[in-house]
Amino acid sequence: MNFQNDFPVYKTYPNLAYLDSAASSQKPSCVIDAMTQMYQSQYANVHRGLYQLSEQATIAYEAARQTVAKFLGALEDQLVFTPGTTASINLVAQAFLLPRLKAGDEILVSRMEHHANIVPWYRLCEQTGAKLIVIECDELGQLDLQAYAKALESHRVKMVALVHVSNVLGTINPIASCISLAKARGVPILVDGAQATAHMPVNVAQLGVDFYVTSAHKMYGPTGIGALYIAKDHFEDMMVYQTGGNMILEVDFDKVTYMSGPPKFEAGTPHIVGAIGFAKACDYLSSIGWNQIMAHEQALLAYLNHALASFSDIKVVGKAASKIGVVSFVMDRVHPHDIASILDHHQVCIRAGHHCAMPLVRYFGYPALSRISLGLNNVQKDIDQLITALDQVRKIFA
Amino acid sequence: MKGLYQDLIIDHGTKPRRKGIIENPSAKERGHNPLCGDQIEVFLEIDPDGVVKRIRFEGEGCAISIASASLMAEAVEGRPAEEVQALFENVHGMLSGKGHDDLGKLEALSGISQYPMRVKCATLSWHTLMAALKKMGPVSTEGV
Structure with missing residues (x-):
């Protein structure tokens, strides 16, 4: 399933990996x-x-x-x-x-x-x-x-x-x-x-x-x-x-x-x-229907979780049994804002900070978190691009 | 991207110099960027001649804010306090993309002016330093 053609933002930025739908979603042409x-x-x-x-x-x-x-x-x-x-x-x-x-x-x-x-x-x-x-x-x-x-x-x-x-x-x-x-x-x-x-x-x-x-x-x-x-x-x-x-x-x-x-x-x-x-x-x-929407997002979430799990320097915060496609994480030695800036250079948009939920982020003991959030506009390539960009973060901070 | 994360920034951002506190400082001040969560505390020991004998800082934040604090501490230690204002203005000019005199090692921070959303990360420690100096009042060598 690929819904990217519904979103004109990709005409302007064909290589954009927009992973910040939880902040605000991109808009379809309709x-x-x-x-x-x-x-x-x-x-x-x-x-x-x-x-x-x-x-x-x-x-x-x-x-x-x-x-x-x-x-x-x-x-x-x-x-x-x-x-x-x-x-x-x-x-x-x-x-x-x-x-x-x-x-x-x-x-x-x-x-x-x-x-x-x-x-x-x-x-x-x-x-x-x-x-x-x-x-x-x-x-x-x-x-x-x-x-x-x-x-x-x-x-x-x-x-x-x-x-x-x-x-x-x-x-x-x-x-x-x-x-x-x-x-x-x-x-x-x-x-x-x-x-x-x-x-x-x-x-x-x-x-x-x-x-x-x-x-x-x-x-x-x-x-x-x-x-x-x-x-x-x-x-x-x-x-x-x-x-x-x-x-x-x-x-x-x-x-x-x-x-x-x-x-x-x-x-x-x-x-x-x-x-x-x-x-x-x-x-x-x-018109897309919940079955398709949920299947699409859960498949991407599983793909993302699997990709992140292979990195020992990344810790996912929030592992509830029942989740939508939102994944917050911390990376050893690198502050979330630095991650977000470097990812941005690779056209990967994520959110970093306290996510307007200071008491929650504080409860988990971090000053800030990086957050990936998925929507209909995402495809597996976005996650591959994210993973490659995270490698660049590691290289810069090696 | 290299403009933002120069080797010197990564070096000072991950291995900050002059981190720590000073007991009974001549002045100290806290700085906080609540939206991004960066916080810093600057401690100063000013000797009777008005020279910044020691400067230390504590805090947490992104590599940019920590590197800026570390490079600042290096640049300020040993300098007469009254010269710090001019240095601050020069650095501020550099970070806001305006003209500035050569700043030596601090030039590593110059690329940040291209990333407006990160400028406040780099300026936090400097503003905190200036507030500490201000709070201390005019530096005097009399009455000791």
Whole structure:
């Protein structure tokens, strides 16, 4: 299987080994074309104009919502378009949890959260005197489910915020079990799916999750747009968040009434064309199908793991049984930033640093890690090129 | 790539000179680049004549930041503290791709100006050194 022809970046850089999809994925032509087409011939503001072009744009925007919702197993009236995962989590923290949080209350997060799923909750704790309780993971990078269940026994737990797939370790968390444990205790749960939704099927209705968030740009879609799924019964018991146009029914200087459902959380002109691109990215993934996507990425992951295992100076960090194609590693004597710079010289793009997960990287005892992440655009040659480039790193640092 | 990782950089980056601490230093300062995680601590012993008698550093980071600290320590030790500012400005000029006077061994760092994202790795130790000197206040040979 080779999907490289779908990605025009390879026309510009035929020898590029792009191994940083976990940071942001490259874009297939179909997504770029759909967005260009929208700008060229269908564009107007939505939900406003009484002319045909605006009507068409509104239909396209709402159809995009339907596509993304269906892709995630949601109904369209449960799906809010936001600027991305970070914005979604901040929204849930401030509009849902803040009003019900008191000093001494607890919010459960895991060791392997991205900063985006730590800092909004930390901020709430600053605001209210609540505290973050951290569920640890083991040395393989797997969540301690027993500790999680135990922590949920506290009646002070008011929210769980867990990552579906770790952006550093690639660990796929047993999110269905985590959700049912939280539900059994009546605790609302938010799942950060930023690293999941491009790599495996997710059905929020089946999961029974309260909030599920993801970003289009890690799913071969555009930057600046993400999806926030809100279980239907929560829409009414959330405060408004950002306010302004589009989210109101009626405005006067002494009284404002708000929209209900997704528009309540979509103040201002939305990222209309982003939504079109997001929907096209979902269609792109659907057209290939999960069986093919997962087989492709797991085959590359096995090939990569096999290649790395032959080097005694490389240690892979994160060896969970269930993983997506994300591999972080350290190399003896060479700092990750030096590795990334030298690899870049060989047209191999990897990420190096703390990966916006300082508490996790620190837990494994390293100041920084190098990370390889795989996507549909990768082929075995990319990994061969990486291995050759790593040899060059060794030579330079010999 | 050779421009960035010259032999001297690899040498000093993997086998840094003057690494360690000074007990009761005349001045010390910490530097930190939180985004990349590099950190460094610079210790100075200034003699009554205002000369940097000893300089040591501790820290962790990439080869560029460690090599820069090591080469800096070599260049600064034995120099009057008041000359360090001019040296700093000269190095800064080199790292930011501006004109500079010949810097001898420190020229090994010159290739870094071609890699804007790595310049901050090389400047961390220098800024830390300057902050240490500043904190110490004006160097004086009176009152001893």
